[in-house]
Amino acid sequence: MGKTMRRAVRATGHLLLAAAMAFGVWIFVCVLLITAVGTLALVGAWMLPETVLLIRRIAGAKRKTTAAWTGVRIPEAYQPLTGTTRERFRTAVHDPGTLTDFRWMVAYYLYGALVFLALPLWPIGLVVDGVWSGLLRRQPVVLPLIVRIADLEADWSTALLKPSPKAVLARRVEELAATRADAIAAHGAELRRIERDLHDGAQARLVALSMRIGLAKRAYDRDPEAARKLLDEAQDQAEQALTELRQVVRGIHPPILSDRGLVGAVRALAASSGLRVSIEDDGLDEGVRAPAAVEAAAYFVVAESLTNAAKYSGSPRAEVRLTRTRRGLRVRVSDVEGRGGAEESGGSGLLGMRRRVAALDGTVDVSSPVGGPTVIEVELPCVW
Template sequence: MPSGGPLPGFGPALRQAGRATVRLVLAAATAFGSYLFITVLLLTAIGTVAVAGAFLLPETVLLIRRIAGAKRQQTAVWTGREIPEAYRPLTGTVRERVRTAVRDPGTFTDLRWMAAYYLYGWLPVLMVPLWPAGLVVDGVRCGLLRRPAVVLPLIGRLADLDAAWSTALLTPSPKARLAERVEELTETRADAIAAHGAELRRIERDLHDGTQARLVSLSMRIGLARRAYDTDPEAARSMLSQAQDLAEEALTELRHVVRGVHPPILTDRGLAGAVRALAASSGLEVAVHLDGLTDGSRAPAAVEAAAYYVVAEALTNVAKYGGVAEAGVRLARVPRGLLVLVRDEGQGGADESRGTGLLGIRRRVAALDGTTTVTSPPGGPTVIEVELPCVW
């Protein structure tokens, strides 16, 4: 074999082995950390049995979650596939946190992986030293010219094996995923109830302060007109005219309430037309972009109403707090359903804790199993992105 050139195919194998080595070094570091963690586990077990140290258990479980999370991330980088997590939040009193930590299926999954890793985690430590032995310096014959063809692929296969075992052990069980889903549905159900309650209070307030007051005044005007009809026809005519005005105002108030429940314009024009009309009447210069909504297909009524509410609330926030006269709205069909995006170049700094607008959006979207992302750094821009799952 010529001494002046590299081995055929050695370059790609070298690069792949380099990636595998980095992977194995990280795996070895994780294994070393998990071995050191045995002391923490023993102290936690002793403290839990002694009851007085039971508060250590939730903190230890959180540390285990971080170690397992680091391993998931390492594996995802190597395989290109994310390993999902399914944990119950450790909140509440010490007793509640201990009970959650013990009953969480994710805790068993992580402990199972850690126990198995104590057995096979030392393999990367032993294999990494073989890597220098597989190197062939160009132009130097040392009797190991055939070693790269054996050692380098072996390192790659070991990295694949470690990733496969970690994926199998760290993937949440169906029970854990079900528990996470139940927790998520419980939270969204609470949000939906809260949003529904707020909506009922708003309707009640609008009816009481607006429509009901006008109807009471209308009834009084008609009663006075009846009494004055025989003695003062002109006064009765004036009162009837006022009563007609009050009836028209009451109808306007009722239409406003109905629009808050389900805007009729959605039924008449569809979501695209309703959002265009909303943008035109917002007092802002709004650019509306539609992707895939022009073929006549309609999303479910609840989804359209939620999307309309998101746009209306977001544009109201821009007009009140944005400090700009322009905004952009995008509606798009996506694989999971409907995407709603509202953007403005205003002052930013939107905070959900300081008002009910963004919180109302998040609750209404969560009630439909959707997602809400709000990005609003100081100085802007503010972007509200909502994805509503549905079948077209």
């Protein structure tokens, strides 16, 4: 009886929220009528996008309350209402999510009455089930009915609010377009970085090297000691140029990935990070490699995260976890004792990380509350 009562209490709370929302929907019908009249009269066409935004908020609130009861998140798939009034109007009309939300609102206007009818069952259930189970030792009847009504209401809302395949496809196209734009921007930034490193580093060293060799050739006959000194300097310049070229190559695709694999490369990063880094490589068996692009993205995520941890977190240690999943590769980096408060706009490299991962259709989740720690989780899809 106690467990049944607790579930009935939760169900009643869910139904109370549903009843309040149903009452709000009944009132909102007036707004819909005003919007319809204004749109047909043309002078109020600007109201339609604003009304659609309100419907999205109401439907979003219903998705959250339904998910809280069922434990299953209901996704959203909307096209952004931006641009001029004409563009916003056109988007509001043609967005498949508008029809989905409007269909739910009309249905909720009708079956919302069921929610109000279910609320009086609570006091009735206490009396009837108390006598039924207390005196007659039978299973309660009315309180489980309240739970069943809450389940039924949540099932209807889930079915009606779930985006249509067309809406999901439209949202996916937008995400891919944004991902492509980010990938192009990241690629352009990477090319500019490589060009800058070559121009300011290796190229400058090679120019200085050529000048010293020329000076050494002219001084060879008349001043061998000066020529030898110039050749020594030229050798130093050549070694520095080679070092900078290696750094540029490492920035394009680290050779250590090809030589030692992702786990070995991450261990090398950890050794040179200046932090005490613990590494777990769950599921990454020897001989099983992710695609080169995925390994490179994971490597740069770890490199950027450890660099940020060393620079900004104030933590003496970090944790790296590499996990092979059914869908791909998961990378998790935590600074353990960091101060938190990381911001993407603060020049910490998080934006570049997102772009690099998004180019592979991956996801980045950053948790960095004030007081820490900062945890970066990356999912990179791939086929093993």
